[in-house]
Amino acid sequence: MGPLPKRKVSRSRRNRRRAHDSLTLNHLIVCEGCGEYHLAHHVCAKCGTYRGETVVEVEEA
Ligand SMILES: [Zn+2]
Secondary structure (H helix, E strand, O other): OOOOOOOOOOOOHHHHOOOOOOOOOEEEEOOOOOOOOEEOOOOOOOOEOOOEEEOOOOOOO
């Protein structure tokens, strides 16, 4: 058996640990298409590319 946690983390302890997770907006990466920040694993809303490839054509407003 590999290394495993000794005991289950309780719901309250897990939630306490995650209490501060939303304080900073992480999961942001720099877009390869336009250089703006956008969410990782998401298509860029500004230029419609994902990892450098155009996925959606974005209409200019
Ligand atoms: Zn972009």
